[in-house]
Structure formats: C-alpha cells, structure tokens
Amino acid sequence: MFPPSSCARLIVKIGSALLVDPDGSVRRDWLTGLVADIAARTAEGQQIAIVSSGAIALGARRLGLSKGGRASLEDAQAAAATGQIALSQVWAELLAAQGLNAAQMLVTLDDLEDRRRYLNAAATLNRLLSLKVVPVINENDSVATEEIRFGDNDRLAARVAQAAGAQGVILLSDVDGLYTANPHTDPSATHIASVARIDAVAGMADDGSGSGMGSGGMASKIAAARIATGAGIPLAIASGRIDHPLSTPARHTLFTAERTASARKAWLAGGLTAKGAIHVDAGAAAALGQGRSLLAAGAIRIDGGFTRGDLVTIEGPAGTIARGLAEYDAADTARLLGRHSDDHAAILGYAPRSALVHRNHLALL
Numbered sequence: 001m002f003p004p005s006s007c008a009r010l011i012v013k014i015g016s017a018l019l020v021d022p023d024g025s026v027r028r029d030w031l032t033g034l035v036a037d038i039a040a041r042t043a044e045g046q047q048i049a050i051v052s053s054g055a056i057a058l059g060a061r062r063l064g065l066s067k068g069g070r071a072s073l074e075d076a077q078a079a080a081a082t083g084q085i086a087l088s089q090v091w092a093e094l095l096a097a098q099g100l101n102a103a104q105m106l107v108t109l110d111d112l113e114d115r116r117r118y119l120n121a122a123a124t125l126n127r128l129l130s131l132k133v134v135p136v137i138n139e140n141d142s143v144a145t146e147e148i149r150f151g152d153n154d155r156l157a158a159r160v161a162q163a164a165g166a167q168g169v170i171l172l173s174d175v176d177g178l179y180t181a182n183p184h185t186d187p188s189a190t191h192i193a194s195v196a197r198i199d200a201v202a203g204m205a206d207d208g209s210g211s212g213m214g215s216g217g218m219a220s221k222i223a224a225a226r227i228a229t230g231a232g233i234p235l236a237i238a239s240g241r242i243d244h245p246l247s248t249p250a251r252h253t254l255f256t257a258e259r260t261a262s263a264r265k266a267w268l269a270g271g272l273t274a275k276g277a278i279h280v281d282a283g284a285a286a287a288l289g290q291g292r293s294l295l296a297a298g299a300i301r302i303d304g305g306f307t308r309g310d311l312v313t314i315e316g317p318a319g320t321i322a323r324g325l326a327e328y329d330a331a332d333t334a335r336l337l338g339r340h341s342d343d344h345a346a347i348l349g350y351a352p353r354s355a356l357v358h359r360n361h362l363a364l365l
C-alpha cells in the first residue's frame with residue numbers, strides 16, 4: 001500500500017476493536033504480529049509512530065462499566081485512565097521483546113492546535129523518532145473535557161502526522177477501506193481503492209463506530225484524510241483484521257495528496273499573519289533551497305516582535321524566500337544571530353533548539 005515502506009516516517013493508527021476483544025482482553029497475538037512488522041520496518045530505517053486507541057474499551061471492562069465506558073464523560077475518563085496504564089504496559093512489553101523502546105505521549109486537542117504547544121509536541125516527536133524510539137500516542141482522555149476532545153484518534157493521527165513531518169498515515173481498522181456505503185448494513189456497497197477528491201466521498205460514511213468500541217466511525221476517518229492530504233500527506237485506510245498488517249499486501253483505500261510542497265505551504269501560510277522576519281545570508285538561503293533548516297549561523301538580523309511558534313518570513317539577499325514558524329522568540333533569536341549552534345546553550349542559558357526555523361515548519365515560496 002502506497003507503499004508504506006517508501007515513507008521515511010509513517011504514522012500507524014490502530015482502532016479499539018483491533019486492540020481489545022469484546023470480552024475486554026488485549027488481542028495480544030495480533031499485536032505481537034504487528035509489533036514484529038514495526039520492528040522489521042524500523043530495522044530497515046523507517047521511523048514509525050503509533051496512535052493507539054483502546055484505553056476506554058480496556059478500562060471499561062476492568063471497571064465493569066456499562067456501554068463500553070461511554071455512558072457519561074466521567075465514566076469515559078475513568079475508563080481511559082484505567083485502560084491507558086494497561087495499554088502502555090502492553091505496548092512497552094511487546095516492543096521491548098523486539099528490542100525497541102516505547103515512549104508514551106498523551107495529547108489533547110489544545111496541545112496540537114496551540115502553536116507553541118504544537119511545536120513542543122513536534123520537537124518531542126522528532127527527537128523520539130530520531131532516537132529510534134517508538135512513540136505510542138493517544139488522546140489524554142482523562143483530562144480532556146468534552147468541548148476540547150478530538151474524540152477520535154483518526155484526526156489525532158492526521159495531526160500527529162503533520163507534527164512529525166510524516167510522509168504517510170495508515171488507519172488500521174476493522175474494515176478494509178471506504179465503501180460507497182457502510183458495508184455492514186448495505187450489501188450493495190462497493191469498495192473504493194483510491195480517492196483524489198474528498199468532497200466526492202464525504203457523504204458515504206454512516207455516523208458512529210461500526211465496532212461499537214471506538215468513537216470515530218468512517219466519518220472521522222474521512223475527516224482525518226482531509227487534514228492529512230491537506231498537509232500533503234497521503235492517508236490509507238486498511239484492515240487490521242489480518243495477521244502482520246504492515247507486511248501483507250491487502251486491499252485498502254488510499255487518499256492521495258497532490259502537490260505536497262504547496263499543500264504544506266498553504267497549511268503554514270493559511271490564516272496566519274507573519275509576526276516578523278529573519279534576514280539571512282546567501283549561504284543560508286541556498287541551504288533552505290536544499291530543504292535544510294534555518295540555522296542561526298546564517299541569520300543576519302530580525303524585524304518584528306515575534307514569539308516562539310509565530311509565523312515569520314525568511315528574507316534572503318534577493319527578497320522573501322520562505323515562511324516558517326519561529327523556534328525562539330525575537331529577543332533570543334537576536335542574541336543567536338550569526339552564532340554557531342554549539343554556542344547557543346552558553347548564550348541563552350537553556351537547552352537550545354538546533355535551528356531558528358526547523359525544516360518541518362518551513363515552506364519555501
């Protein structure tokens with residue numbers, strides 16, 4: 001599928017029904033096979049982050065809560081808190097058996113919508129992946145309130161893909177893709193292999209979760225596809241109802257993303273007003289053109305009073321060359337101008353980011 005081995009960074013989202021049996025136990029054998037796939041890909045150099053659902057389903061069973069723990073927000077939050085610790089334990093154990101370190105990240109909608117927190121989460125993800133750790137991510141259900149919840153991990157996976165600068169997202173579900181209608185209720189529904197225009201398929205999803213365990217359903221997967229492809233990242237919906245789903249070719253639906261660069265550019269530029277500018281020398285301008293991050297050594301001066309996470313333009317000798325998100329506020333950026341990365345800690349007195357604008361958060365114009 002698309003094929004995932006071609007993505008240097010891949011986000012794999014796993015729905016509740018794949019992780020948890022109806023009796024409330026973890027589907028360990030299946031998960032062991034999936035983790036073996038992850039280990040094989042990691043050994044080949046691919047970086048994989050997992051978005052794992054299942055905390056509520058697992059916790060509800062342990063606490064004996066009705067309606068899968070979804071009778072009330074309080075129940076769901078108690079179930080999530082109880083299930084999450086068990087879920088993390090299983091992931092850590094199975095990944096360790098393959099010689100891999102697991103890292104848990106629990107995030108709320110706010111964490112990825114607020115620029116500064118988004119950048120922090122992105123930096124953490126980036127570091128974990130570069131350290132060959134497997135991040136296991138879920139929504140922080142036990143603290144997120146109803147208004148601010150993602151409520152489904154499909155869209156969370158798409159946002160995580162943006163934050164990680166991933167090249168692909170796979171949503172593993174109990175269904176092998178999008179059909180013209182819900183295949184469980186409409187026998188005439190036919191499978192769709194590829195989607196280029198999301199508006200054309202938006203009406204095909206039933207409300208709610210087919211398995212009754214998750215919360216998203218197909219509608220949230222289509223919403224996730226809109227977010228991912230809008231950021232230039234292709235997304236596939238594939239069945240996890242097979243052993244070794246990441247190494248077995250199988251039918252799936254691929255939402256294609258065209259014009260990656262301009263989609264990213266649109267995402268960065270969309271709705272945001274630049275708060276300042278960083279002027280760079282010709283060497284830095286050339287490095288940006290080759291897809292590198294903006295290092296302080298090539299920066300000459302700044303304009304504006306931006307803070308960390310604000311959109312800034314990057315001005316080369318011949319005019320504006322890029323837009324990106326500042327890793328430091330204006331005062332700290334000014335102190336770092338022209339200085340080598342090794343000196344940053346001594347100048348600022350705190351652990352520095354390596355770049356003024358990271359390439360994952362930079363769009364060339």
Ligand SMILES: Nc1ncnc2c1ncn2[C@@H]1O[C@H](COP(=O)(O)OP(=O)(O)O)[C@@H](O)[C@H]1O
Nearest residue numbers: 015173179181182205206209210211214217218
């Ligand atoms: N057009 C559609 N094509 C495929 N599945 C659909 C469609 N509309 C609704 N569904 C339902 O969506 C379900 C997948 O969503 P869900 O159960 O929430 O999975 P997950 O737990 O993997 O997020 C399918 O099993 C199916 O019942």
Ligand SMILES: N[C@@H](CCC(=O)OP(=O)(O)O)C(=O)O
Nearest residue numbers: 016055056152153214215216
């Ligand atoms: N954060 C929730 C998962 C919510 C969710 O999206 O579930 P699913 O539709 O099965 O992927 C949990 O861990 O139970």
